[in-house]
Amino acid sequence: MSLNDTPRAMRLHIGLFGRRNSGKSSLVNALTGQHVATVSSVPGTTTDPVYKAMELHGIGPVVFIDTAGFDDIGSLGALRVERTRDAAKETDIALVLFSCMPDERAGVGNEDAFDWLERLQQRSIPVIPVIPVISRIDEGGGADALAEAIETKTGVRPVCVSAVTGAGIEALRTEIARRLPEDYRARSITAEVCASGATVLLVMPQDIQAPKGRLILPQVQTLRELLDRKCLVSCCTTDCLPAMLQSLAKAPDLVITDSQAFRTVHAQLPAGSRLTSFSVLFAAYKGDAPFFAESARKIAALPRDAHILIAEACTHKPLREDIGRVKLPRLLKKKLGEGIAVTVTAGHDFPEDLAPYDLVIHCGACMFNRAYVMSRVAACRRAHVPMTNYGMAIAALLGILDDVVIPGVD
Structure with a gap:
């Protein structure tokens, strides 16, 4: 990506999920009209998720996430499936692929796809549009029977496609555009804090x-x-x-x-x-500003032996006076005392178990998309752990939070 391109975190993330060799990589190539993903008849060609930044006609800048098959096997396969689960946290629109093969016409052999479609449909923060796709319809009959089975079980009519012949590809592009998240184009960094022309x-x-x-x-x-x-x-x-x-x-x-x-x-x-x-501003643009503000106001009441998690999106090499590793811990200890413990994570490292922590402080998350930040917000809410971000935490520690304009709060 060049310096003139839209940053990946601001692109619509379209995740492709399916079994090994279900045609995910071929579908990415067909949707973009370019050979951007490696295709092979060997199951398991795609291992870790592959991110491809593209422009999709009628939609704009997107990132396709080509994931490993969720039926991967063995110890390495389990790790790959875990990476696929992580990729789902970043997804704005999910395409779940069902294979149209002779012995799979009524859904037999697609049980995993049904499970994944249901799991993705149940994600509520933020709500994720899920599009079932019957792939490789050129290789066998039975697409109509499989489509009926999918619609009966999920309530969603699938799109039937062939990456080889191009059948259904335009219909899938249209469906992606139709199912864009409600706030995808409407989200703004500054609209809630100043008028146009200010x-x-x-x-x-x-x-x-x-x-x-x-x-x-x-x-x-x-x-x-x-x-x-x-x-x-x-x-x-x-x-x-x-x-x-x-x-x-x-x-x-x-x-x-x-x-x-x-x-x-x-x-x-x-x-x-x-x-x-x-x-x-990015707390509101990428996350849940009211929750962050409420959490920031709880800092002063934290116990003097509090365990605080500081989560950075970047994986840069720490430098002198680093905000997450030096400045914030210094401010926290000045406010709460030297007895607190601070743990710092970077990039996609984020604890599955948040129970040991009394507070999570997240960076501005300019490198993450909103879906991924909100997945962390949801995890903190489930664990009943307050979560705020750098800006609000610093303002609270300095005693000026009430003087700061917070989108969605003020």
Whole structure:
């Protein structure tokens, strides 16, 4: 992916799930009109999930997730199936493939596919559209009987396709477009905190974590959206904030800062200006802002031997003054005492068992899509563990959370 491409986390994630050799990779190639996935008659060709960023006509930027067969066997097969389950957490729309083979016309041999379709349909945070697909209809008859069995059992009419002849491919594209999640196109980073045409000041300290010559992703995405919404945008680093405020004809309607600069920016906030941070905005864009805010307000009441999990989406090499490994633990210990324990995870590492933790603090999750963040929110809710994010946690620890604009809360 080039620097000009839509970031993967902002693309619609379309997951393909099916048994080994059910035609998942062939279907990806047929949908995109390109050879982007390796196809073989050997079962188990696809091992770990393969992510392919593409443009799908009529829909826009998407990521196809080509998963390993959920009928994989052996010790390695079990690990591959576990990776397929993880991929389901990132999926915005799921395609579940049923094989149309001579001995499978009434659903026999497709029991696993029925189980997976039902499991995906039951996911409620966020709700995931699930499309059953009868694949490889060119290789045998019985598609009508299998379609009847699927519709009777699931209440959803499947789409019948052949990656070889192209039959049904356009119908499947149309069905994907029709089943887009309700809020897919409507979600906005800034719409709830400022009107179109508002004056907005971005305070963007460029510390050692920022790639040389570039802004970090949340800054880029927020800036792009504000420009698209015809806002009047000014930018500066934290040390230039006094000069920037002095140069403006009037106070900005909104100031968006890096959360690490909350204390400095809050102290200089002009009367009439509202304050938020990139991390807080992404808490609402990617996750559950009301739950995060409620959880942040519980920090002060945590026990002095609390065990806190800090979850980062990035897997970067920790640098000096790293926010997740150094700055947040320092603030937490200053507030709660040295007796607390802090565990840090990165990337897709996230504990299945959350019972040992009193609080989860997540990063802004610019590298994850909303479906994946919400799967972690759901896990915390099931375990009755509060979950917040970096921006809200820092604001709460500094005592300024009530002065911060939170989308969906204020």
